[in-house]
Amino acid sequence: MSSEQPKGGANKSTPIPDNATVRAVDALDSRLGIYGAAKKNLRKVFPDHWSFMLGEVALYSFIVLLLTGVFLTLFFKPSMQEVVYDGSYVPLQGIHMSQAYASTLDISFDIRGGLAMRQIHHWAALIFVSSLFVHMFRIFFTGAFRKPREINWLFGFLLLVLAMVNGFTGYSLPDDLLSGTGLRIAEGVVLAIPLVGTYVQFFLFGGEFPGEDIVPRLFTIHVLLIPAIMVGLVTVHLILVFYQKHTQFPGPGKTEKNVVGLPLLPVYAAKAGGFFFIVFGITAALGGMVQINPIWAYGPYNPGQITAGSQPDWYIGFLEGSLRIMPNWEWNIWGHTLSFNVLIPSLIVPGVLFTFLAMYPWIEGWITGDKREHHLLDRPRNMPVRTGLGVAWIVCYGVLWVCGGNDIIATHFHLSINTITWVGRFAFFIAPVLAYLATVRICKGLQRRDRDKVLHGRETGVIKKLPHGEFVEIHEPLEAGVRHTLTAHEQPKPYELEPAEDENGVARKVKRSQKLRSRMSHWYFAEPIEKPTAEEYKELTSGHGHH
């Protein structure tokens, strides 16, 4: 098949219709040359796997966010001007509040479908960030971020960060007691920034907290600035997925040089397009049936008031937990205050966690020294160290997230809040290490099982008694396709330093980075579970068939 030919199995015998539609498209083509693009893309192949749908969930919930968000802007008034509420929610009538809060009440109680739209918007935001996380870890565990896709990993990472920031700005807009508390914490974090924190806070809030500027400013950031960047990033992300072609799992007929799947028109378009409606439909049903963020129950924001058990949206919870378990370290030096108790948990810990994620493709690329393109995915078990690191990251994030709810855990399970906090402090360091070690072991165990299956076949559960009385279980040899799938992965050898002296006995200079790299590479690839060789297989299968 040459690259000039349309590839999609379109048959030369498919007749070319001659009707008004075709003539209209002809007219368009003579101005824009669209047939060229259509030739390449209409029957483009997309590989199928359930996990490839996670990114779709993210994309579709983003579209739902844009649609419902536009509706909400038609009614929301991003103003902190004080008004007296006179809408139809009786408990708050006559209460002083900001216009932002009053208009959110109006959306919830006086605009038909407004509450549904608000709740769809909020649910879609939660689903959006969740699916971004899960999608990202699918990419991580299967090695889909490897060359040539590192740049797209970075775009995806930026989308995740922007999604979290925009989630925070979004739920801060209604100016209710809960969102105001979140803003107050953000104010405290900003104040802790060395040197410029106080100035940044006064510029951000237009003066003392809360001021009258923060909601309109967050509104512009939430509906204009960040969404515009995100739409751009999503577009580039998708173009790259399209242009670089989707990865695929190893299997019979699947190689690094091909892509196997169903054509965009009609199958993928129908499935992906249909899936958009499924995601939108489920989100809409949630918005109608499952209450979320009932701001009327919290009341308008007042910096002197709070409710116990205040919780942020789930994706901000890890920051909350990080702030909660941090010991109270603060330095006063030369008349200046350095609040490590705020700086470390809210800026340094998330900074390190997320920078590691963002840079991971380059870190792994450097350690393995692999400069080749990869289009076949790894099965997570075949890369135990990477999988272990991913699980350790998730556990680390998870510990922080759980600690963000330590008060809820304490009241629900009647435990001491102090004990939970101390357990969290230790768990933050210990749990990821344990998770890493356990994951590596499980991965290697699964590799051993694969090896066993390939060499000895599948256990049938049928027991045979041999003439001399021995009982054996019959093992059924695997199909050629399965054998291939289980042995298709590579097992690179660790990067070895060259001998300290070259062949002429002259000492070689070994850079420190080379030593580090050799050590890291050994850590990545040492003690592999060797996959079966053809000789082993033949030796076992040639003689007795039962073993």
Added chain:
Amino acid sequence: MSSQDKSEVPEEHLPEVHASAHVPAEGDPFADPGLPAHEPRVTDIDEKAAKRAERQVAFLFVISMLSTIGFIWAYVGIDKHRIIDIFFFGKIGAQNLALGGFLGLALFCIGAGAIHWARTLMTDEEIVQERHEFTSDPETREYAIREFTQGAADSVIGRRPLIRRTMIGAMALVPLSGVVLLRDLGPLPGTKLRHTDWKPGTELINEATGLPIKPDDIVKGSLTMVLPDGLVEKYGPAGEKVELSHGWLEKAGMSAVLVVRLEPEDIKSKKELAWGYEGIVAYSKICTHVGCPIGLYEQQTHHLLCPCHQSTFDLADDGKVVFGPAARSLPQLKIHVNEAGNLAATQDFTEPVGASFWERG
């Protein structure tokens, strides 16, 4: 990563890229057997089954249409304030439930129909397309680099350092205008974070009643939220509403105070005792961690817990931190009883309240 880097990894350590393995190597038991043959589905061979699938898809699309009509009916036909009590859901707004439900169903059925259609009636024969390496071939590479080099040479930027340097200088300076423009986002902090609305003689006003506080109003074990006069909604002598002073939210965010009565002998600090009135002490309500208002009081232990991050302060011991991420004690407000017999502040806080900041010292 440079090409020099590449040479550091001996070639033999990198496995071969799996070349198109359609033709298995002689005798290799793990060779790629190639794409399995397509197996037809029931709908491919049985027209009856295909017809059934067609009807199922159409049925889903019809449900969607009906749901949209249902949505419109719910919008105009259900009173927006009607609350209904449904099993499992509890009390719920009828219109919202119907709107979300119908919209969800209308959308879901379109999706379900399209996917069912794709899975049963559209082709499921997999197609193989080739991939092409992204690295450009050497001629293209050389051509592009030559074009660029020629373009750069034509600009004479390499030979005219004066232009180059001044251009870089101009480009580096011009964003400054944008930064300067942000100056009016807010006022300079000045000493604003160091002062609150408490002045010598300011009366403590009960946030709940809007009235000044007499020492007898404060009973042991209770926690009373207090603001300076002017920040609490109240009514004048003729029953008219007194407007809140301008910027009351900002002032409340700094000046919120809580008052408790302790047994004087329980108070461990002489200063704390002296700054209170017969065991009544007033502390800033704003947490010294990141500024949440503190509200959970354990009367047995005199501990005050911040609901945000669980910093715990001992109110019987100068508001010292006994647990949690806060580093500094809660500032105490010095109070006395004035001629009218009401609690009043003797002075402003002597240290900044709330979260730490760089200049705090």
